[in-house]
Amino acid sequence: MNITVNGDELEVRSPGLTSLLRVLRDELDVVGPKAGCEAGGCGACTVLVDGAPRRSCLTAVAAIDGAEVTTVEGLGAADDLSPVQQAFVHYYAAQCGFCTPGMVVAATHYLDSGGSDDRKEIQEALRGHVCRCTGYVKIIEAVAAARGGNFDLTTTAEGGYTTVMTGDAK
Amino acid sequence: MAKHTGRGLAAIEYPSGMNQNGDPSQAWIKVKPDGRIDVFSGTSDIGNGAKTIQSQIVAESIGVPYDWVTFDNSNTDSSPVCTGTFASRATVIAGNAVLKAAEEVKTKLLEIASAEMEIGPQDLDIIDGEVQARGAPSLTMDVADVAAAATYGHGQLITGTGAELNAFAAITNSETGEVDSPPHAAISYAACAAEVEVDDETGIVRIVRMVQAYDVGKAINPTLVEGQIEGGAVMGLGLGVLEDSYPYYPSPDHRGSHFGSYFVPGMEDLPQIETIIIENPSATGPYGAKGIGEMANNSQPPAIAAAVHDAVGVWVTELPITPERVLRALDAKAAGGGQPRREGKHIVFDEELSVNSVASGISWTSDS
Amino acid sequence: MKAVGARLPRYDGVGHVTGQTTYVDDFRVHGMLWAKALRSPVHHAAITKLDTSRAEAVPGVHAVVTHTDVPQLEYGHLSGLGIPADEPLLAKDEVRYMGQPIALVAAEDLEAATAGVAAIEIEYEERPTLWDVREAFDSDAAVVHRWGNWYPHFEDEMDRRQIRKGDIQKAFEDADHIIQGVYRPAAIEHVPMETQVSMVVPESDGRLTIHSCTQAMYFSLGVISAHLQVPLNKLKIVGGTVGGGFGGKVDTASETITALAAMKAGRPVKWRWTREEEFLASSTRAPWHMEIIDAVTSDGWILGRKMLTLHDSGAYARFSPYGLTKHSFHHTGAYTIPHLHFDGYVVFTNRVPTTAMRGFGVTSVSFAVETHMSRIVDELGLDPYEFRLKNANRIHDTSPNRISYTDPSTVDVLQSIAGATGHDLAPAYAAATREPREGEWLPDHLVDQISTEGH
Numbered sequence: 001m002n003i004t005v006n007g008d009e010l011e012v013r014s015p016g017l018t019s020l021l022r023v024l025r026d027e028l029d030v031v032g033p034k035a036g037c038e039a040g041g042c043g044a045c046t047v048l049v050d051g052a053p054r055r056s057c058l059t060a061v062a063a064i065d066g067a068e069v070t071t072v073e074g075l076g077a078a079d080d081l082s083p084v085q086q087a088f089v090h091y092y093a094a095q096c097g098f099c100t101p102g103m104v105v106a107a108t109h110y111l112d113s114g115g116s117d118d119r120k121e122i123q124e125a126l127r128g129h130v131c132r133c134t135g136y137v138k139i140i141e142a143v144a145a146a147r148g149g150n151f152d153l154t155t156t157a158e159g160g161y162t163t164v165m166t167g168d169a170k
Numbered sequence: 171m172a173k174h175t176g177r178g179l180a181a182i183e184y185p186s187g188m189n190q191n192g193d194p195s196q197a198w199i200k201v202k203p204d205g206r207i208d209v210f211s212g213t214s215d216i217g218n219g220a221k222t223i224q225s226q227i228v229a230e231s232i233g234v235p236y237d238w239v240t241f242d243n244s245n246t247d248s249s250p251v252c253t254g255t256f257a258s259r260a261t262v263i264a265g266n267a268v269l270k271a272a273e274e275v276k277t278k279l280l281e282i283a284s285a286e287m288e289i290g291p292q293d294l295d296i297i298d299g300e301v302q303a304r305g306a307p308s309l310t311m312d313v314a315d316v317a318a319a320a321t322y323g324h325g326q327l328i329t330g331t332g333a334e335l336n337a338f339a340a341i342t343n344s345e346t347g348e349v350d351s352p353p354h355a356a357i358s359y360a361a362c363a364a365e366v367e368v369d370d371e372t373g374i375v376r377i378v379r380m381v382q383a384y385d386v387g388k389a390i391n392p393t394l395v396e397g398q399i400e401g402g403a404v405m406g407l408g409l410g411v412l413e414d415s416y417p418y419y420p421s422p423d424h425r426g427s428h429f430g431s432y433f434v435p436g437m438e439d440l441p442q443i444e445t446i447i448i449e450n451p452s453a454t455g456p457y458g459a460k461g462i463g464e465m466a467n468n469s470q471p472p473a474i475a476a477a478v479h480d481a482v483g484v485w486v487t488e489l490p491i492t493p494e495r496v497l498r499a500l501d502a503k504a505a506g507g508g509q510p511r512r513e514g515k516h517i518v519f520d521e522e523l524s525v526n527s528v529a530s531g532i533s534w535t536s537d538s
Numbered sequence: 539m540k541a542v543g544a545r546l547p548r549y550d551g552v553g554h555v556t557g558q559t560t561y562v563d564d565f566r567v568h569g570m571l572w573a574k575a576l577r578s579p580v581h582h583a584a585i586t587k588l589d590t591s592r593a594e595a596v597p598g599v600h601a602v603v604t605h606t607d608v609p610q611l612e613y614g615h616l617s618g619l620g621i622p623a624d625e626p627l628l629a630k631d632e633v634r635y636m637g638q639p640i641a642l643v644a645a646e647d648l649e650a651a652t653a654g655v656a657a658i659e660i661e662y663e664e665r666p667t668l669w670d671v672r673e674a675f676d677s678d679a680a681v682v683h684r685w686g687n688w689y690p691h692f693e694d695e696m697d698r699r700q701i702r703k704g705d706i707q708k709a710f711e712d713a714d715h716i717i718q719g720v721y722r723p724a725a726i727e728h729v730p731m732e733t734q735v736s737m738v739v740p741e742s743d744g745r746l747t748i749h750s751c752t753q754a755m756y757f758s759l760g761v762i763s764a765h766l767q768v769p770l771n772k773l774k775i776v777g778g779t780v781g782g783g784f785g786g787k788v789d790t791a792s793e794t795i796t797a798l799a800a801m802k803a804g805r806p807v808k809w810r811w812t813r814e815e816e817f818l819a820s821s822t823r824a825p826w827h828m829e830i831i832d833a834v835t836s837d838g839w840i841l842g843r844k845m846l847t848l849h850d851s852g853a854y855a856r857f858s859p860y861g862l863t864k865h866s867f868h869h870t871g872a873y874t875i876p877h878l879h880f881d882g883y884v885v886f887t888n889r890v891p892t893t894a895m896r897g898f899g900v901t902s903v904s905f906a907v908e909t910h911m912s913r914i915v916d917e918l919g920l921d922p923y924e925f926r927l928k929n930a931n932r933i934h935d936t937s938p939n940r941i942s943y944t945d946p947s948t949v950d951v952l953q954s955i956a957g958a959t960g961h962d963l964a965p966a967y968a969a970a971t972r973e974p975r976e977g978e979w980l981p982d983h984l985v986d987q988i989s990t991e992g993h
Contacts, residue, residue, distance in 0.1 A: 029566065031557070031560075031563075031564040032556075032557025032558075033557075034561075034563075034731070034732070034781070035563065035810075036731045036732075036733075036813070037428065037429055037813035038812070038813065039428050039429070039430075039813060041428050041429030041430055041813070042429055042731065042813075044731055071557065072555075072556065072557035073556065073557045073558075075556075076556065077556060078552050078553075078556055078558065081552070081555065081556070084555075085552075085555040085556060088551075088554070088555045089547050089548070089551040089552060089555055090547070092393045092394070092396075092397055092547070092548065092551075094548065094551060094554040094555060095217035095218070095219070095397055095401065095548075096215075096216060096217025096730070096731065096732070096780065096781050096782040096783075097217070097550065097553070097554030097555075097559050097781070098561065098730075098731035098732045098781030098782060099731050100554045100555055100557075101557045104555055122437075123437045123438050123440065124438070126437050127436055127437045127438045128436070129437065130429060130434055130436065130729075130731065131437075131731070132401075132405070132434065132729050132730060132731055132782050132784070133217045133397070133401045133782060134397060134400065134401050135400040135401040135402070135403055135404030135405070135435075135440065135443070136404065136437045136440050137396075137400040137404075137440065137443055138396075138397060138400065139437075140437070140440070153547060153552075154546075154547065155544070155545050155546065155547065156393040156545040156546070156547050157393070157545075158392070158393075158545065159392075159393070159396040159400075159445060162392070162396055162444075162445045162446075162447065163445070163446045163447070163958075164389065164392055164446075164447045164449070165446060165447065165448045165449065165954065177959075178912060179912070179922045179923065179926070179955070180904070180908035180911075180912075181871070181872045181908070181926050181930075181948055181951060181952050182871060182872055182900075182904045182908065183868065183871065183872040183931070183946070183948065184868075184897065184900055184904075185864075185867075185868070185900075189860065189863060189864035189867060189899070190619070190863070192618075192619075212755050212756055212778075213778075214752065214753050214754065214755060214777060214778050214779075214780050214783075215549075215550070215778060215779060215780065216730075216753050216780040216782060216783035216784075216787070217780070217781075217782055217783075219548060219549075221548075221549035221550055222546065222547075222548050222549040222550075225541075225549050226541040226542055226544070226546060227541075227542060229541035230540065230541040230542040235541075236541045236544075236546050241549055243755075243778035244776060244777070244778050244779075245755075245774055245775060245776045245777070245778070246755050246756060246759050246770075246773070246774055246775040247774050249755075249778075251756045252754075252755065252756055253754060253756060253757055254752070254753050254754020254755065254756065254757045254788060255753045255754065255780075255783070256753055256754060256783075256785060256788045256894055256898075257894075257898070341693050341863075344692065344693035344694040344696050344700065345700055345702055346700070346701065346702040346703065347699070347700060347701035347702070347866060347867070347880075347938060347939055348939055348940050349939045349940075349941065351941075352941050353867060353939060353941065356945075357943070357945070357946065358947075359872055359931075359946060359947035359948050359950070359951045360951055361951040361952050361954075361955045362955070363955050363958075363959045381955055381958050381959055382955075383950075383951040383954040383955050383958070384951070385947035385950060385951055388542070388543070389543060390542050390543065391543075391544065391545060391546055392543070392545055393545040393546075394548075402896070405784075405896065408726065409723065409724075409726060409901070409905075413724065413726040413727070414724040414725070414726065415724065415725035415726055415727055415822045415823075415825075416724065416725055416825065416889075419722075419724060419725070419825055420669040420670040420671070420825075420850075420887070421669060422581065422636070422669060422888070422889065425817070425818060426727075426817060427813075427814045427817045427818050428813060428814065428817065429813075432727060432729070432817055434727075434729050444958065446954050446955070446958060448947065448950055448951065448954060450945060450947050450950060451945075452945055453944060453945065457542050457543075463896070464896045464897040464898070464900075465897055465900070465904075466896075467896050467897055467901065468897045468900060468901045468904040468905075469904065469908075471723065471901075471904075471905045472904060472905045472907075472908030472909045472911075472912065473908070475905070475909045475912070476908075476909065476912035476922075479912065479916065485719075485909070485913060487719060487720060487721045487722065487909055488721075488722040488723075488724070489722070489723040489724045489905065490724055510718075510917075515713065515714060515715050515716055516715075516716045516717075516718070517715060517716070517717045517718065517917055518718045519717075519718060519719040519720070519913065520718075520719050520720035523720040523722065524720050524829060525672045525827075525829070525846070525848070528670065528672040528673065529670075529672045529673045529675065529676050530676055530677075531673070531674070531675025531676040531677065531679070532672075532675040532846075534829050534846045535831075536710050536716050536718070536831045536833075536844060
């Protein structure tokens with residue numbers, strides 16, 4: 001079997017029923033996709049298979065022989081971040097970062113397939129991706145603003161509904 | 171068959187640092203020959219932002235740009251003791267350790283600069299990577315040049331160490347719980363107003379809006395503070411209406427073993443969250459900071475419980491407030507039950523839940 | 539530019555969004571073995587037989603670790619605070635909760651490790667269980683812990699945490715209303731997106747490199763060195779980057795056992811818990827049972843509080859005595875109450891041991907106190923803000939432990955919420971401050987609650 005991962009065509013030696021997640025992480029050393037539950041319940045392992053988001057933990061590698069796989073590593077590098085990656089930095093949409101690889105992949109697909117900046121539509125499109133840290137607020141803000149990119153990465157955005165009140169120092 | 175809106179309020183407080191203190195954090199810093207700063211701290215970053223916050227404290231207190239600071243918490247060989255990232259201590263306790271280490275570094279940099287510039291160190295300050303003479307801003311020396319002079323001219327390694335330890339607050343009377351000193355490093359306060367919508371047909375409680383105010387002392391990074399408050403609010407929502415390790419507590423049966431059978435809040439559960447950050451500086455935290463990471467999920471459950479009562483007139487005091495519990499409470503109310511026992515000046519709720527009703531080994535009244 | 543107060547980006551933000559941040563499970567070393575645990579399938583039992591010889595013979599298995607391999611089987615995480623040890627690293631002759639680890643098998647791959655676990659011969663003799671903390675004190679209750687059904691080692695060997703202040707009976711006599719309620723928040727899971735995981739590499743100099751997801755590297759260093767009976771410099775913890783913790787990774791849950799397997803196999807070993815193990819066998823936030831009886835006046839002063847707390851600790855103590863003490867220190871919430879009578883027990887059940895979680899000890903009491911306050915507001919027809927502002931902590935008020943508050947902000951946070959939600963406060967309440975009590979804010983029952991001592 002062969003799959004193309006982030007542009008590199010690679011031979012797969014694992015048995016065909018091995019999950020794509022295990023092939024990526026254990027055989028091919030592509031460790032961006034995370035093993036959050038290995039049961040399709042959290043979304044941390046989400047990758048694009050021929051452009052469509054898939055839970056790599058539920059995808060038998062034999063079922064995608066010859067396919068093109070894009071992981072978070074394939075979306076952009078540190079010196080060349082994609083618009084969604086920039087937005088996640090600028091809007092502080094990642095805290096511990098463990099759900100982020102799947103979240104960024106899913107958000108990229110949502111916007112690339114014409115998704116809007118409407119909060120309800122973003123919530124619907126990304127539901128099933130679990131984040132335990134952020135409360136999702138800043139993830140939604142990031143996705144809503146991401147299209148176009150060009151964010152200032154030396155600072156972060158002010159929260160949409162925040163007031164800062166400075167008291168009298170004692 | 172209708173949806174009812176209700177509002178509820180809660181106010182809370184929470185300590186920074188381990189209860190009764192006695193929890194050390196330490197850090198050390200070295201300066202590279204080009205003035206770049208290496209911080210070694212043992213504080214784990216669990217997503218809370220310890221790497222960011224402690225780097226900001228170091229940059230600020232030395233007077234160099236944030237991107238001059240590298241932060242290494244990667245192992246216990248190079249980093250000194252940090253009790254850990256819990257007890258809302260990473261900013262307050264460990265932050266004070268890196269602050270002290272940074273202050274020592276600044277003092278040493280100014281001593282070298284003083285020798286090089288022939289100006290007393292008390293007349294120098296470091297601003298944005300540059301040593302400046304007070305009152306004579308044209309007299310400057312780059313910190314990079316100071317560090318090079320230390321390394322190649324003075325034969326010195328510029329380092330700083332910091333250790334923070336608040337003395338253990340011992341309980342001096344086991345009967346009364348008196349302690350011999352404050353058992354916390356600081357205390358933060360917060361309040362939450364929750365607005366809910368309760369469907370009296372399905373029993374589903376939807377959180378519509380949460381307005382929250384937190385006294386954080388000083389927001390070292392307001393964006394990270396928002397992240398804690400927002401994330402905590404949604405965890406508090408989970409506590410309030412969704413999550414339960416033992417759905418038939420006290421029975422151990424029917425535990426959720428996957429995301430499909432244990433319900434963490436999802437993106438679709440997100441209410442409107444409004445945040446008010448109040449800065450009443452503490453006397454003890456770095457730059458007046460207080461720790462709020464943990465308390466961020468404490469105010470919502472009681473605010474939600476009060477809002478549910480405001481909406482449909484029932485008190486659900488076992489969490490989470492599931493549809494089943496709401497419907498059972500509504501049924502009891504419709505049948506004329508669910509009211510407290512009123513006797514003289516006594517108003518007694520929840521008698522069926524009390525130890526007095528369930529067991530005989532312990533009793534609990536206002537008379538003993 | 540100023541760094542403190544600035545909205546600077548996360549130090550590790552670019553690493554997170556590019557998938558380059560390295561968590562424990564992302565490390566790979568040559569020759570690494572995978573581990574799988576034998577966990578108790580029953581809630582409470584004597585172990586009558588434990589034989590690992592067939593497991594050791596399974597092809598691909600390199601080491602099977604049991605209690606006999608642990609130099610110090612029990613170590614109290616908080617022994618420094620006087621909380622003695624009660625929990626074996628690996629079960630010896632008894633299991634007290636379903637999911638309790640009994641053995642760890644390290645093998646070439648997970649399949650061989652799983653086959654090794656299945657080949658361990660073990661027999662159990664089941665024992666009675668206890669689930670309801672309210673029944674723990676009954677004479678016919680099942681006994682679930684060697685100390686009995688509740689923790690007996692508070693200061694002076696007291697079997698409960700007490701707070702006593704003022705005269706609670708006088709408060710009840712003086713009160714216009716005595717309002718009683720029961721509050722029971724649930725156990726919940728921490729659910730970090732990264733499950734418990736560790737990888738231990740035996741180094742050529744005899745040291746162990748321990749890749750750990752701990753929230754507390756030095757805390758874990760101490761725990762591991764105590765169990766292994768080695769000095770701290772034989773161990774190097776590599777960590778600091780954690781995929782969520784929320785308190786559950788203060789427990790040193792996997793590292794020590796993985797280290798024993800690596801030492802026995804002489805090979806690097808990784809033990810990563812499945813999501814199912816994380817849900818079912820890792821610690822939870824504790825379920826709590828709290829009963830409050832408040833003495834209040836018709837115009838909304840809280841004169842006294844009597845409170846009973848039963849803290850469901852699960853099968854072992856872990857951090858629960860600490861958590862209950864913290865709970866007791868905060869049982870008046872953000873308010874000043876002069877007459878207090880608090881009794882709290884750490885109760886053992888056959889549940890997975892409970893542990894620290896975000897807001898440890900206080901999340902529970904915040905729910906109980908504030909829901910009770912809301913009930914008082916409703917029963918007495920009070921304003922929810924004004925009732926709270928009236929009793930709010932002020933500067934120089936004293937805590938349940940008789941410590942003077944220096945910078946309380948109950949008043950500030952309530953006023954700002956009232957403002958943000960459009961709730962009109964009566965002029966006196968709108969003008970209230972956190973400054974020391976005087977005039978109408980200093981009723982007779984609070985006169986002796988003001989102190990500038992003990993800051």
